[in-house]
Amino acid sequence: MQLEDKVIIITGGGQGLGRAMAEYLAEKRVRLALVDLNQEKLDETAAACRALGVQARTYLCNVASEEQVIQTVTQIAEDFGSINGLVNNAGILRDGLTIKVKDGEMSKMSLAQWQSVIDVNLTGVFLCTREVAAKMIELQNEGAIINISSVSRAGNVGQANYSAAKAGVAADTVVWARELARYGIRVAGVAPGLIETDMVASMKPEALERMTAVIPLKRLGKPREIAHSVAFLLENDYFTGRILELDGGVRM
Numbered sequence: 001m002q003l004e005d006k007v008i009i010i011t012g013g014g015q016g017l018g019r020a021m022a023e024y025l026a027e028k029r030v031r032l033a034l035v036d037l038n039q040e041k042l043d044e045t046a047a048a049c050r051a052l053g054v055q056a057r058t059y060l061c062n063v064a065s066e067e068q069v070i071q072t073v074t075q076i077a078e079d080f081g082s083i084n085g086l087v088n089n090a091g092i093l094r095d096g097l098t099i100k101v102k103d104g105e106m107s108k109m110s111l112a113q114w115q116s117v118i119d120v121n122l123t124g125v126f127l128c129t130r131e132v133a134a135k136m137i138e139l140q141n142e143g144a145i146i147n148i149s150s151v152s153r154a155g156n157v158g159q160a161n162y163s164a165a166k167a168g169v170a171a172d173t174v175v176w177a178r179e180l181a182r183y184g185i186r187v188a189g190v191a192p193g194l195i196e197t198d199m200v201a202s203m204k205p206e207a208l209e210r211m212t213a214v215i216p217l218k219r220l221g222k223p224r225e226i227a228h229s230v231a232f233l234l235e236n237d238y239f240t241g242r243i244l245e246l247d248g249g250v251r252m
């Protein structure tokens with residue numbers, strides 16, 4: 001897909017990887033619909049994109065809410081008149097061991113801790129994909145949907161909720177690629193390793209140090225490196241149903 005003047009939706013576009021993707025795509029003249037829970041951060045990203053000379057609109061929306069996603073996608077289609085792609089990037093972490101025994105005391109991952117991550121990182125991706133694909137078919141717009149999975153999809157200690165969601169996202173990337181190809185919609189994924197963002201800054205320093213030591217390239221990835229891969233997947237018309245692993249060579 002040639003990106004100039006195309007309309008791409010980025011969820012979690014307020015900060016971190018989503019903002020880096022927005023800025024990278026703005027440099028390629030993409031028109032952006034930025035979706036997030038945080039209006040202030042959305043405004044900052046939109047301003048950075050507009051400074052690059054492209055149209056950028058913001059939408060406050062919880063990707064885990066069916067009603068809000070339906071309403072937001074309808075609004076985006078009205079505002080732009082077309083939709084050529086979606087990056088399912090919004091995500092949260094609520095790490096913890098499923099069972100922890102310390103000093104004879106046992107604690108468990110709560111159902112709320114499990115469910116909140118599944119709701120945003122898996123159900124949110126399902127809802128946004130379903131609604132955006134439906135709208136693209138209705139508008140007869142072709143394009144691509146890019147899902148942000150994670151190296152943790154292989155199964156990371158302390159991330160039963162997150163690993164399950166990210167593995168689900170990777171599996172459904174294949175499902176949707178197969179289901180939506182007939183409508184001219186490709187579906188691909190990126191599984192980033194550890195990238196320098198606020199999400200990572202919230203991790204315990206000793207865990208971060210341990211994880212950096214096992215990366216063959218001995219450094220974290222940069223948000224712009226992930227943005228570059230998203231642009232590549234949007235552009236390359238033969239890439240579908242696969243996950244691009246961008247992780248400095250690390251294996252979980």
Ligand SMILES: NC(=O)c1ccc[n+]([C@@H]2O[C@H](COP(=O)([O-])OP(=O)(O)OC[C@H]3O[C@@H](n4cnc5c(N)ncnc54)[C@H](O)[C@@H]3O)[C@@H](O)[C@H]2O)c1
Binds near residue numbers: 016
């Ligand atoms: N940072 C990393 O190292 C890393 C590694 C692998 C995968 N990822 C994935 O990349 C994506 C972006 O991560 P990040 O590091 O930029 O995170 P981040 O916390 O910096 O940004 C996430 C953004 O998503 C928004 N968001 C959260 N819940 C939302 C919801 N329910 N509805 C709408 N927006 C919501 C937040 O407001 C925030 O702006 C996530 O899916 C994450 O799992 C990140």
